Amino acid sequence: MPAIERISARGFAPFGHLARPGEGLVKSVRNGGAVLTKSPAEMRHDEDGIDFALDFYQVRPEGDRLDVAMIERHPHSSQIFIPMAVDRYMVVVWPDQPGNSQPRAFLCGPEDAVIYNAGVWHAGIVALGRDALFASAMWRTRGGVDAEFHQLAPAVSFDLAGAVL
Numbered sequence: 001m002p003a004i005e006r007i008s009a010r011g012f013a014p015f016g017h018l019a020r021p022g023e024g025l026v027k028s029v030r031n032g033g034a035v036l037t038k039s040p041a042e043m044r045h046d047e048d049g050i051d052f053a054l055d056f057y058q059v060r061p062e063g064d065r066l067d068v069a070m071i072e073r074h075p076h077s078s079q080i081f082i083p084m085a086v087d088r089y090m091v092v093v094w095p096d097q098p099g100n101s102q103p104r105a106f107l108c109g110p111e112d113a114v115i116y117n118a119g120v121w122h123a124g125i126v127a128l129g130r131d132a133l134f135a136s137a138m139w140r141t142r143g144g145v146d147a148e149f150h151q152l153a154p155a156v157s158f159d160l161a162g163a164v165l
Helices: none
Strands: 004-006 016-019 025-029 034-038 051-059 065-073 079-085 088-093 104-108 113-116 126-128 132-140 148-159
Touching: 065 088, 088 113, 088 148
Parallel strands: 004 104
Antiparallel strands: 016 113, 025 034, 051 132, 065 148, 079 113, 079 132, 088 104, 088 126
């Protein structure tokens, strides 16, 4: 089974961006009543991704084992997942085409917003411990070619019993 590693901006960089409060240009606003972080994270899209879409994912937690049989990618746009009510979660990505590379799994906390680069193969967002709520945004095409799916045979399994922050 592939290892699960704690997410870091450097480790996740080949697949996208990790955005967190305090990482970027930080300044005090509203007479000191709030702190603003201007994140350097990017939400890129090509000329086909023209309609901004905001979605919400309510995700049930996995047990002690995860079997990933279906993965996806979005060829025209980055996709961001912003935790809204989350203890911890996991993202799984492939460095290359499925079958040509081993997946990497990243353990994330409630402060971690994850942005997949366009074209990165990834599993669905994985809640750990309890039900989770995420906001997700991306640019969609008008022609409906927003996602490509790939069936894995055999499925890739992860041991989640020790996945703690």
